[in-house]
Structures are given as C-alpha cells and as structure tokens.
Amino acid sequence: MSDIETTAQPATPAQVRFSDFGLSPAILQALTDQGYEHPTPIQAQAIPVVLQGRDVMGAAQTGTGKTAGFSLPIIQLLLAHANTSMSPARHPVRALVLTPTRELAVQVAENVANYCKHTPLRSTVVYGGVDIKPQAQIMRGGVEIVIATPGRLLDHVEQKSISLSQVQMLVMDEADRMLDMGFLPDLQRIINLLPKQRQNLMFSATFSPEIKKLANSFLTNPVTIEVARSNATADKVTQVVYKVSEEHKRDAVAYILRQREMKQVIVFSNTKIGASRLARGLEQEGMKASAIHGDKTQQERMAALEAFKRGEIDVLVATDVAARGLDISDLPCVINYDLPYNAEDYVHRIGRTGRAGASGDAISIYSDKDERLLADIEKLIKQTIKRGALEGFNPSGRGGEQRHGERRASARPERGERSERSERPERGERPDRGGRPMAPRRDKIDPWFLKPYEPSRGPAGATASVAPAPSAAKPKQKVAALLGGLRKE
DNA sequence: AAAAAAC
Structure with missing residues (x-):
C-alpha cells in the first residue's frame, strides 16, 4: 500500500440527499426528525464506503459531521441483520466505538441513540468516573452498539459484563488523540479481544507518521477519506x-x-x-x-x-x-x-x-x-x-x-501581596477522582504553580541552548516501539 | 512542561 492518497472531492452536498444512499426508512425518519436532508462532504464520502464493508481511514476535524458519517452506515449494516428477539443472547455487541474522552463518548452516544430511535437496535455508553454497576446492568440486557472510553471498557470485559467476541465493526474516533493520551496498549488489548474478521474505521484529525503506522497495523486495505486538509484552520x-x-x-x-x-x-x-x-x-x-x-x-x-x-x-x-x-x-x-x-x-x-x-x-x-x-x-x-x-x-x-x-483589581497581585493563598486549588474540588488514582501524591508535588512567575533562565543566563528536537522525538520513539512490538498482556 | 484515562 502506497502512501496515503487523498480522495478529497469538492463534494457538492447541496445536490446529494441522505435518501440517495439506500438507508433504511427508520434511519431516514430519524434524520428528517432532526431536519437533516443533505449530507456533509465527509458523510457523502464515508457512507457509501462504509456500506460496502470497507475499512476506512478518515481525516476529519470536528464539526464536519463525522459522527453521522460512520454511525449511519453502521446502523444500516446492523439493521440488515437485526432481529427483534428480546433475548440478551441475541443482542451481542456488534459495533464498538472508542473515544479518548468521556465527554466525547457521551456525545457520540447521544447521536447514535438518536439515529437508532426508530429501529430495534440498542446502544449504550460506558466510561469511567461513574458507578460501573448500572452500565453492566444495561449491557447484560443486550446491546448492539457500545460507545466507550478504553479503560472502562476493559474493566467491563474483566467483570464479564460484556463480551467482545461478536464485534463486527470497530470505530476508533479521534485516534490521534488516543495515541497522544497513551491509549495504545489499551487499544491493543481491546483489539486482541475482537474477532479477526471485522470492519475497522479510524478517524483522526491529523496524519502523523504514528497515525499512519497505527492504520497500517489495524486496518485492512483502507479507503482514505479526507475533507479539508488537516492542519488547515477554518478560513472563516x-x-x-x-x-x-x-x-x-x-x-x-x-x-x-x-x-x-x-x-x-x-x-x-x-x-x-x-x-x-x-x-x-x-x-x-x-x-x-x-x-x-x-x-x-x-x-x-x-x-x-x-x-x-x-x-x-x-x-x-x-x-x-x-x-x-x-x-x-x-x-x-x-x-x-x-x-x-x-x-x-x-x-x-x-x-x-x-x-x-x-x-x-x-x-x-x-x-x-x-x-x-x-x-x-x-x-x-x-x-x-x-x-x-x-x-x-x-x-x-x-x-x-x-x-x-470596577472593584479594585481583584486579579492583580502586586508584588508581595499574598493573594496566592486564596488562589490555591479549591478544597474539595475533587472529592472524587472518579476512581482514578489521585494524581501525584502530596509529597511529590512540584508546586511550580504556586511559585510566583519568574522568567526562567538557564544557569548561565545567556546560553539558553535551544534543543527541542530530542524532547519531541522521545514520545514518538515510545509509540513506535509499542507499535513495532505488538506486545500482548 | 500539561492534559487525558479503570478500579
């Protein structure tokens, strides 16, 4: 497979309609309910490709309609084999969407639920920081579509409240972000739990070398879709x-x-x-x-x-x-x-x-x-x-x-004024870390943020040797090593 | 350097 090629078309969304894709009436109804008639460029490109069962590498910023771009065809594909049995065993998880942050997971899940609302499909969202039991309950009742952050999903796997053995479609949303956040090992563990035979969709705002490598290891002969060159700021x-x-x-x-x-x-x-x-x-x-x-x-x-x-x-x-x-x-x-x-x-x-x-x-x-x-x-x-x-x-x-x-300069500490005390992090701001380990232990905190600002100068003052390259290379090496090693737990 | 994410 050669380098990533751009399929960017100056799409003409004004002429394309959602009804042109052969989507089920139930899906179209949900779109109509929301007043959506015309797909965005990425939707116009992604929907047919996903419907064909192809793997996709999508480059898309937020706000491009990417969520509907993958969820509409996924719902369509699931519907093609849906059944109306109420038995949980007949509702195995068949589509899995992974996101880097909890808020994003919730948001994607809201969209998916909306698109599914006239169908018999069930979806749910799981993420950390909240009680795990209700989530487990819902999944034991049977859901076809799960939207999740990686850590909590693995948690559910260990608790056996979910089985991933029937997953036919995997979406990695904001994949670059997930890499940045060190989710690669979790991603690999999750992927090891999935059937080999499945469809993979990966979305990323950038096409860094790491992302390309990730795509090469997880996707099969993907179609690349790109709307609006990444790294380009909106002209508006x-x-x-x-x-x-x-x-x-x-x-x-x-x-x-x-x-x-x-x-x-x-x-x-x-x-x-x-x-x-x-x-x-x-x-x-x-x-x-x-x-x-x-x-x-x-x-x-x-x-x-x-x-x-x-x-x-x-x-x-x-x-x-x-x-x-x-x-x-x-x-x-x-x-x-x-x-x-x-x-x-x-x-x-x-x-x-x-x-x-x-x-x-x-x-x-x-x-x-x-x-x-x-x-x-x-x-x-x-x-x-x-x-x-x-x-x-x-x-x-x-x-x-x-x-x-105005009230006298509340936010202007004069020299020597000791407003710092009142500016400490709020007490009780985090009575509950959502179960995550409390960040650094007290005795290990480097209270740089409590110190007054001082323009930092190297020891020798003048020779502030500028060497950004090695520090930038380090995390990349780590990612590369992980990608190469494909270590399993 | 910071931030995010399971218990």
Missing part, C-alpha cells in the same frame, strides 16, 4: 494575538470579555489549576464562568458542560479536555488564555468556532516566553497571525480603566 475564523505580560494575562482576558460583551465563549488554559483560577477570577468580576478539567468530578464536568450549552454560563474555562470533539455548536469566539504547547492543539481549540459556515473569532493571549510557541503555531498553520493591540487596556494601574469604578 479571524485570528488575532495580543501580547501581554505574564501577570496581566488574566486581566486581559477579563478586559476582552467585558469589552466585547461576549456571550458563550470558551477560554482555554494549559493547566487545570490555571483554568480553575481563571474561572474563579472571572466570577469575582461578576461574570458567569465555570471551569471544566480532569480534576473535576465527572458530575461537575457534565454539569458545567450542560450549563454552558443551556446558556446558564457564559464563559467556560477549559483545559484541553474540551479542545477536541466536543460539539459545542457555533461559538462566536474562542480565547486562548495560554498558547497551547502543541501547535496542533491550537487548531483544535479554534475549531470550536467558525463552524458550519458561521464566522468566528479566535483570540489568543501570550507573553514574552511564548514567542516560540507562537512561531510553532504559525509554522503549522502556514500563516502569520495578526498582532493586535488591546486598546484602552492599562493593567499597570495608575487610574487607567479603574475609573470605570
């Missing part, structure tokens, strides 16, 4: 960066939010601590803000997401748990409170806005020490991002915008 998104000194970043975000009177904004932070602090800071400024990150309980995560979707919260401060996949529709604006360490994450983050033809703004705050990150991002997206100036933003005090009568 207006991007701008504002340079601010590190200690004024939070004020800058508050200023931007207030200035533009923005509703429904996601603000991305690189750290969980940073996200919590920023959310609280914004709340103190009177905004309706909430944080979502991996140290929140699953309940809190869901609650924040729901509140945001319902419009009860205007600002969702998130780590990269929300960077990919989440279908928070058509946000007018995304703000990067930190520039992401991985340039690719920038693309995913700003992909939350400017979707479905709408335009959007992507605003990033950065400071001196982030020049390198900005350069990496611009290199990846092959464009220079506009440097903006925050008109009227005067964080250094001395009057400035304080004449608006």
Whole structure:
C-alpha cells in the first residue's frame, strides 16, 4: 500500500440527499426528525464506503459531521441483520466505538441513540468516573452498539459484563488523540479481544507518521477519506494575538470579555489549576464562568458542560479536555488564555468556532516566553497571525480603566501581596477522582504553580541552548516501539 | 512542561 492518497472531492452536498444512499426508512425518519436532508462532504464520502464493508481511514476535524458519517452506515449494516428477539443472547455487541474522552463518548452516544430511535437496535455508553454497576446492568440486557472510553471498557470485559467476541465493526474516533493520551496498549488489548474478521474505521484529525503506522497495523486495505486538509484552520475564523505580560494575562482576558460583551465563549488554559483560577477570577468580576478539567468530578464536568450549552454560563474555562470533539455548536469566539504547547492543539481549540459556515473569532493571549510557541503555531498553520493591540487596556494601574469604578483589581497581585493563598486549588474540588488514582501524591508535588512567575533562565543566563528536537522525538520513539512490538498482556 | 484515562 502506497502512501496515503487523498480522495478529497469538492463534494457538492447541496445536490446529494441522505435518501440517495439506500438507508433504511427508520434511519431516514430519524434524520428528517432532526431536519437533516443533505449530507456533509465527509458523510457523502464515508457512507457509501462504509456500506460496502470497507475499512476506512478518515481525516476529519470536528464539526464536519463525522459522527453521522460512520454511525449511519453502521446502523444500516446492523439493521440488515437485526432481529427483534428480546433475548440478551441475541443482542451481542456488534459495533464498538472508542473515544479518548468521556465527554466525547457521551456525545457520540447521544447521536447514535438518536439515529437508532426508530429501529430495534440498542446502544449504550460506558466510561469511567461513574458507578460501573448500572452500565453492566444495561449491557447484560443486550446491546448492539457500545460507545466507550478504553479503560472502562476493559474493566467491563474483566467483570464479564460484556463480551467482545461478536464485534463486527470497530470505530476508533479521534485516534490521534488516543495515541497522544497513551491509549495504545489499551487499544491493543481491546483489539486482541475482537474477532479477526471485522470492519475497522479510524478517524483522526491529523496524519502523523504514528497515525499512519497505527492504520497500517489495524486496518485492512483502507479507503482514505479526507475533507479539508488537516492542519488547515477554518478560513472563516479571524485570528488575532495580543501580547501581554505574564501577570496581566488574566486581566486581559477579563478586559476582552467585558469589552466585547461576549456571550458563550470558551477560554482555554494549559493547566487545570490555571483554568480553575481563571474561572474563579472571572466570577469575582461578576461574570458567569465555570471551569471544566480532569480534576473535576465527572458530575461537575457534565454539569458545567450542560450549563454552558443551556446558556446558564457564559464563559467556560477549559483545559484541553474540551479542545477536541466536543460539539459545542457555533461559538462566536474562542480565547486562548495560554498558547497551547502543541501547535496542533491550537487548531483544535479554534475549531470550536467558525463552524458550519458561521464566522468566528479566535483570540489568543501570550507573553514574552511564548514567542516560540507562537512561531510553532504559525509554522503549522502556514500563516502569520495578526498582532493586535488591546486598546484602552492599562493593567499597570495608575487610574487607567479603574475609573470605570470596577472593584479594585481583584486579579492583580502586586508584588508581595499574598493573594496566592486564596488562589490555591479549591478544597474539595475533587472529592472524587472518579476512581482514578489521585494524581501525584502530596509529597511529590512540584508546586511550580504556586511559585510566583519568574522568567526562567538557564544557569548561565545567556546560553539558553535551544534543543527541542530530542524532547519531541522521545514520545514518538515510545509509540513506535509499542507499535513495532505488538506486545500482548 | 500539561492534559487525558479503570478500579
């Protein structure tokens, strides 16, 4: 098999209809219910190919309609052999969808359930952080389609609440993300439990060498589908960066939010601590803000997401748990409170806005020490991002915008002011880690985040030897070794 | 460097 070839067609979705694919009336009815008539480009390409039973390697950003692209034909194929018996034994798991995050699993499951609603097929979702028993109960009752995060799925396998021996179709959604998160060993264990004879669909936002290798080991003669070149940012998104000194970043975000009177904004932070602090800071400024990150309980995560979707919260401060996949529709604006360490994450983050033809703004705050990150991002997206100036933003005090009568600079620790104490991570923020081991033990914590910011300088000051290559190569080697070794447990 | 994910 040669290199990945692009089958990207300037599809003409306006002329294609879902009814052209020979899908069952039950599926078409579900689509009609939701007002869907025309497939998106990736749907138009994927549906016929999946219906043919081919393996697929799909490159697609979120917001392209990828979920329907694989779930509609899967449902169709399952229906072709569906039976209406109520016996659990007659409802073995036949399609398995794996996702990297719990929220994404829930979201995919909601879609699948919707598409199935006029069919006898049953689907369910399993993920960690919540009680396992109800999940096991549902699966023992028999389901054809399971959407899962890898760890909890394996848990169910060990508990024997699920058998994977009848799985005919496997979907790996956000495969690049799963690799990044170290799910490769779990993926391999799961795949070892599946029948050899099956159809595989893999979706990834990027075509890194690791992803190609994964595709080569798990897919059989796949058809490659690509819509919108990966690494290309949506053209509808207006991007701008504002340079601010590190200690004024939070004020800058508050200023931007207030200035533009923005509703429904996601603000991305690189750290969980940073996200919590920023959310609280914004709340103190009177905004309706909430944080979502991996140290929140699953309940809190869901609650924040729901509140945001319902419009009860205007600002969702998130780590990269929300960077990919989440279908928070058509946000007018995304703000990067930190520039992401991985340039690719920038693309995913700003992909939350400017979707479905709408335009959007992507605003990033950065400071001196982030020049390198900005350069990496611009290199990846092959464009220079506009440097903006925050008109009227005067964080250094001395009057400035304080004449608006705002409460005195809640988010501006002066030197020596000991606001740090009150900025510690909330107590009780994670009474329940969802069963995952508590992150680092107290005595092992490196409290870098509690220290005041200091521009880090090498020991010799001037010779800040720049050697990014080896550090970048390391994780890749690990992935390559795992892929090559195909170790089994 | 960070984040995510099973018990």
